[in-house]
Amino acid sequence: MSDALESLTLDAEGLALHVRQRRAASTPAVLFLHGWLDHSHSFDALLPHLPASWRLVLLDFRGMGRSAHVGPGATYQFSDYALDVEATLDGLGLDAVHLVGHSLGGIVSQAYAAARPERVQSVTLIESLGPAGGPAEGALERLRSALKDARRPPNRKRYPTVEAAAARLLENSPTLTRDAALYLARHGTEPFEGGVAFTFDPRHRRRFGMGYDEAQWLALQAGIACPLQLLLATGGLRHDEGLMRSRVQALHTLAHPPLHIPGGHHVHMEQPAVVAEALLRLIR
Structure with a gap:
């Protein structure tokens, strides 16, 4: 059986999603979800440090990497990324997977794990504590910003x-x-x-018209039932300490305290062996 990654095109309601896969018949199955405006190759450095027997799947979200862009007049919304995850599992015949998400991919991992608990066996978050959130009063300005952004040529x-x-x-x-x-x-x-x-797709730079306020996001996090771990970079994104504390406390299935790894926001590219070791501990 080859250890090489094969490129596949999957269907997401008529939109072509690009995935790469290794050892299609093996278990466990691990699905990697990249950050905003990145692509699946951001995880390449990790792969040599993971067991050759694992089934690895790397997705390019719609409008990023080698996946198709949405059509004229369409927009990108957060829930679309969860649909991409579902289309990947369905297209590959996977009942359940372990999710590994960096930044945006971690936010999507949490949302999908909450919405589809039967399909997610564990979640590893890399530099990802959830969306900006904020108070409910921010909804009006968010909508105004989205309408303004829609006027910007892509x-x-x-x-x-x-x-x-x-x-x-x-x-x-x-x-x-x-x-x-x-x-x-x-x-x-x-x-x-x-x-x-x-x-x-440059339209990804436009702001969402709809988003979660802090109360909504914490309610969503409460739906996560699988084991979860949080990997943070010492030189990565800086969060308000109060927000970080409340978000971490809300992760009620956290397998262990957050692991702090030397490096920047893309710490999985800088310290692949350390990140791989954390995956081994949780998934095994």
């Missing part, structure tokens, strides 16, 4: 080289290492107008 920016695209990633994500930025750019760009452009 322009794709051209970069002369992959290296220039990587430099842009470093500007936007200063905790990235140069090697990680270059790797993300190599796998996250394509030829465009004599240079390169990122493959993600």
Whole structure:
């Protein structure tokens, strides 16, 4: 049986999702969900550190990586990403999986685990404590912002080289290492107008019109029934201490206290062996 990753296209209500898979007949099955505007290759460094017998599935969310963009006039909403997870499980004939989510992927992992507890065996969150939340009073401004963003043309920016695209990633994500930025750019760009452009749909930069306030998000978290672990980077995203404390306390199935790992927001690319060890402990 080959240890190579095979690329597949799955159907999500007519939208083509790109996934990569290793050892399709093996168990346990582990599904990796990447961060906002990233792609499944952000997990590549982890793979050599995981057991060769595991079935690994790496998804590109809609409008990111090599998955299709939504059509004209359509938008992206948070619940769409949960639909992508469901389409992946259904398309691969998976009854249940272990979820590993980085940043946005961790938020989606929590939401899907709460909504479909019978299909999620464990959740590993990497640099992911949930959405911004906030008070209910923020709903009006959120809607106003979404309507304003809808007027912005979804322009794709051209970069002369992959290296220039990587430099842009470093500007936007200063905790990235140069090697990680270059790797993300190599796998996250394509030829465009004599240079390169990122493959993600620029409409992803528009704000959601609907979102969870803090009370709603904590109610959703309460629906998670499987074991869960939280991996945080010492140089990663900074959270309000009060918010972080309440979010962690709400994770009532947390298998152990949050694990703090040296590195930046993409700590799984910097410290793949340490992150893989944490996955082994939880999944085994």
